Amino acid sequence: MKKIQDALKTVLTSVGDQKQNKEAVKTVEPCWLAVADSVIGKSHISNHTVCQDNHYFGSFKQCPDWGIAVVCDGAGSAVNSHLGSEFVAKKVIPSLFEKAIIDAKWHLHSTAPSDEEWKELAWEQLKNTYLALKNHAENELGKELSSLSCTVIIVVYSPHGLFVTHIGDGRAAYCNEQGEWHPLIVPHKGEEANMTFFLTSITWLQHKHFELPNGNTIPESRIVRGKHRAFTLLSDGMEQHSFVCSSWDSVNEQWSDPNQAFSGFFDPLVKAIKSEITNEGLNASIHDGWKKILTSGTPQIANENDDKTMILAIHR
Amino acid sequence: MREVMLESPINYEQKCCVSFVLDVSGSMSGTPIDELNKGIQLFHEQILNDSTAANRLEVSIVTFGSTVDTIVQPSLVTNFSMPTLSTNGTTKLVDGVREGIRVVKERKKWYKDTGQPYYRSWVILITDGDPDAGQDVDGLRADINQGIKSKDFHFFAIGVQGANMKTLAHISSPDWPPASLKGLDFSSFFKWLSVSLGSSGVTGSKDGDTLKLTDPGIWMNGVPVS
Numbered sequence: 001m002k003k004i005q006d007a008l009k010t011v012l013t014s015v016g017d018q019k020q021n022k023e024a025v026k027t028v029e030p031c032w033l034a035v036a037d038s039v040i041g042k043s044h045i046s047n048h049t050v051c052q053d054n055h056y057f058g059s060f061k062q063c064p065d066w067g068i069a070v071v072c073d074g075a076g077s078a079v080n081s082h083l084g085s086e087f088v089a090k091k092v093i094p095s096l097f098e099k100a101i102i103d104a105k106w107h108l109h110s111t112a113p114s115d116e117e118w119k120e121l122a123w124e125q126l127k128n129t130y131l132a133l134k135n136h137a138e139n140e141l142g143k144e145l146s147s148l149s150c151t152v153i154i155v156v157y158s159p160h161g162l163f164v165t166h167i168g169d170g171r172a173a174y175c176n177e178q179g180e181w182h183p184l185i186v187p188h189k190g191e192e193a194n195m196t197f198f199l200t201s202i203t204w205l206q207h208k209h210f211e212l213p214n215g216n217t218i219p220e221s222r223i224v225r226g227k228h229r230a231f232t233l234l235s236d237g238m239e240q241h242s243f244v245c246s247s248w249d250s251v252n253e254q255w256s257d258p259n260q261a262f263s264g265f266f267d268p269l270v271k272a273i274k275s276e277i278t279n280e281g282l283n284a285s286i287h288d289g290w291k292k293i294l295t296s297g298t299p300q301i302a303n304e305n306d307d308k309t310m311i312l313a314i315h316r
Numbered sequence: 317m318r319e320v321m322l323e324s325p326i327n328y329e330q331k332c333c334v335s336f337v338l339d340v341s342g343s344m345s346g347t348p349i350d351e352l353n354k355g356i357q358l359f360h361e362q363i364l365n366d367s368t369a370a371n372r373l374e375v376s377i378v379t380f381g382s383t384v385d386t387i388v389q390p391s392l393v394t395n396f397s398m399p400t401l402s403t404n405g406t407t408k409l410v411d412g413v414r415e416g417i418r419v420v421k422e423r424k425k426w427y428k429d430t431g432q433p434y435y436r437s438w439v440i441l442i443t444d445g446d447p448d449a450g451q452d453v454d455g456l457r458a459d460i461n462q463g464i465k466s467k468d469f470h471f472f473a474i475g476v477q478g479a480n481m482k483t484l485a486h487i488s489s490p491d492w493p494p495a496s497l498k499g500l501d502f503s504s505f506f507k508w509l510s511v512s513l514g515s516s517g518v519t520g521s522k523d524g525d526t527l528k529l530t531d532p533g534i535w536m537n538g539v540p541v542s
Contacts (some may be wrong), residue, residue, distance in 0.1 A: 192467075193330035193433035240327050248328040248432070255328065255432035264323030272320045289317025298324045303368070 030059040032067060032157050033282050034313035035273060035290040041237055043305035052082045052150075053235045053309040054089040060098045063107040066158045068094050069311045071170055073235040075149035075198055083141065084133060084148025088199065092132045093154060096125045101156065112160035112225055122165035122221040123208065126152070130199055149198040153185065153233045157313065161225035167204060167218055169196040171243050172233040173261035174224055175270065181261035184224065184231065186216050187239075196236075230270050230314050232261065237306030241298060242266065266312070269293070273314050329371040332435035333390050333423040334513060335469075337416035339443035341381045341407040343478060348444060348500055349403050355502025360398040362510030369514040370394055372435070376419045380412025381405040390423045409447035410456045413439065413487075417459060420469045437469040438513070442497075444476035446483060457487045464489050474505065496537040504535035 040051035052074030059067035072089040074081025100121055106113055113121075129152070137145045151168025162174055164184045172184035188197045197204070197218055204210045204218040211217050232242075239245050244260040276283040294310060296302035336356070340349065356377075363369050370393055377388035377398075382405025388396055420437035427434040439460075447453055460471050473484040473494035484494035497505060511517060 189433065191428075193435050241324055244325045244327065246327040246330065246433075253430050255430050262323065262325040265325065268320045268322055272317060276317060283317075286317045292317075293320070293322070297320075297322050300324050 030064045030067065030281075031159075031316050032059070032313045033273075033277060033316060034069065034311055035282070035286055036069070036309075036311040037287070037291050037294050038235075038307065038309040039291060039294040041304055041306040041308060044307060050082045051307045052076070052085060053237070053307040054082070054085040054150075055309050055311055056089045056094055057311050057313065058094060060102070060107070062098075062102055066098075066101065066107055066156065068097055069155045069157070069231075069233055069313060070094065071153045071233045071235055071309050071311060072150045072199075073168065073170060073237075073307070073309070075151075078147050078149040080137075080141070080143055080147040081150050083143075084137070084200075085150040087136055087148070088129060088133055088150055088152060092129050093125075093152070096128055096132075097154065097156060100125050106158070109160075112158065112163075112223055115221075115223055118163050118165075118223050119209070119221045122154075122163075122219060126165065126167065126199070126219055127205060130205060133199065145200055149200040151196060151235075152199050155184065155231060155233055155313075157231070161223055162228065162231055163221075163223050165219050165221040167197055167199050167201075169236045169239075170234055171236070171239045171245070171259070171261070172231070173243075173266075174231040175229040175261075175266070177227060177229060179229065179267075181263055181266060182224075183259045183261070184222070184233070185220055186214075186259060187236070188212065188216065188218055188220070228315060230266070230312065232266065232310065232312045234311070235307060235309040237304055237308040238294070238301070238310050241301045241304065242310070269312055270314060273312065277314070277316065328432075329368070330433045330435065331374050331427060332372055332513070333374045333376065333420050333437040335376040335378060335390075335416040335419045335437065335439050337378045337380065337412045337439060337441045338401065339381075339407065339409065339412075339441075339445060339476070340379045340401050340403050341445055342403055342405055343407075343445050344476075345403045348476060349401055351500040351502045352442070353400055355506040356401075357398050358503050359506035359510050360393055362507060363393045363514065366510070366514040369510075373513055374423065376416070376423075378412055378416045378419065380408045380415075382408065384408055384411045384415050386415060386419060390419065406448050407443070407445045408451065409441075409443055409445070410451035410453060413441055413456055414459065416441070417463055417469065421463070424468060436467060439463075439469050439471050440509070441471075441473040441484075442476065442502075443473070443484070444478045446480040453483060453487065460487055461489065476500065495532065498535055498537050501535050508532055508535055 034057045036055050036057045038053040038055050054072045056070040070089045070093050072085035074085040134145050137143050137148045153166040153170050156163040166185045169187040173181050175181050209217045242265045244258045247256050276286045294308045374390040376390045378386050416439045463469050473488050475481045475484050475496045488494050
């Protein structure tokens with residue numbers, strides 16, 4: 001546990017030092033711009049509980065053409081899951097993953113690493129995230145780890161493509177250069193409709209690259225190479241409103257999950273965000289507009305009981 | 317940010333099956349059955365008015381008196397009109413609950429066979445009496461406990477005036493003991509139930525959610541369960 005604390009201190013100190021060392025920082029403008037927000041759901045308002053979702057989006061300090069997007073969704077019954085999702089999304093994952101990628105010198109390579117290399121780095125850093133959360137829960141907050149349970153979706157963007165890893169549910173997708181949307185993850189779902197897995201579920205730690213009956217693994221990790229127009233990641237409170245994720249074939253009596261980002265939802269948003277790009281980045285006013293979309297962008301979104309988080313990133 | 321016109325995808329709603337097992341024995345004649353009929357009609361209307369629950373909740377009705385009848389197979393409320401119940405004979409409670417269990421287990425199998433996600437089912441018993449002599453109450457208790465343990469269904473028993481609450485407690489899980497209805501206030505119970513099973517309760521819940529149901533004290537005798 002002390003090793004994790006020391007590692008975190010080293011990361012935070014070295015990132016701070018590197019701000020001073022201009023020669024070490026690539027003078028590259030961030031090439032991805034994003035809108036991101038987490039909004040409390042109807043049932044949490046009526047139950048007087050806080051929003052259990054959290055998120056992060058930002059470029060790496062040392063190489064701004066790389067960066068990371070994170071969405072975490074706290075477990076419903078875990079009383080401190082809002083603390084867990086905030087700690088994981090904002091305080092741990094961005095720094096751990098940046099340091100690991102810089103240490104591996106991937107930012108200096110002309111091509112993406114192999115799928116296996118990303119899979120191993122992702123597993124190792126998710127393990128370190130688990131350990132950091134455990135230390136935070138037990139030693140700093142005096143609470144049980146399980147009370148801070150949350151899911152996690154991570155997208156690392158780079159000049160070579162998108163690196164994705166996740167544990168739990170929620171959705172993620174990217175838009176290719178032809179304007180077609182494709183999924184980035186297959187959410188981890190349990191037998192019953194409202195079940196999932198969490199970062200704090202010990203199973204994936206005890207069985208590396210744990211395989212589910214449907215062939216998916218926990219964590220699930222992949223690289224989508226090449227250049228893309230946009231990507232999105234969201235908590236499950238937004239999935240019914242933005243993805244085709246539940247289809248019924250009444251002829252054959254079979255259900256399926258197409259896991260398809262709905263272009264009628266995302267294309268107008270990408271267009272609207274692009275119109276807000278200036279030389280300095282995004283118009284500041286866009287963030288209020290984004291919050292409004294996640295609160296009541298459609299009647300169905302307005303009626304959603306669950307907390308809602310969505311990050312939508314556009315390539316400049 | 318300028319106004320954006322967004323389309324919503326069409327998604328099939330995941331289902332939750334609830335089987336009502338209703339006592340229509342002779343002792344329910346008169347005001348009790350009239351109030352029960354009003355209550356189930358109110359439930360039907362309340363769920364119809366909750367667009368999410370109306371697309372998620374599949375309702376079955378099993379009645380028991382001298383005979384056991386499944387008068388409504390699991391159906392969305394938009395697909396059936398609530399029947400009017402009439403009374404007959406004795407109290408084959410054990411057979412009635414067993415039929416309710418069979419209905420939800422069969423529905424769960426269908427959900428799994430067709431690959432669709434589902435919420436755990438409910439068996440809700442409403443009775444004003446005692447099972448007929450010779451009914452296998454201990455066997456029913458074992459079936460209910462096994463079904464709860466295997467996560468096949470939740471079980472909730474409501475005793476109407478005259479009900480043997482000891483028998484209902486014997487067959488129920490200690491985690492979800494039976495409740496006693498205040499008078500014949502079925503309307504308040506079914507209104508509470510429609511909220512509990514509706515989109516702000518069970519059919520809108522996610523994994524691990526603690527269902528903070530509204531106070532049942534409005535329809536329940538004794539100390540409200542928190």
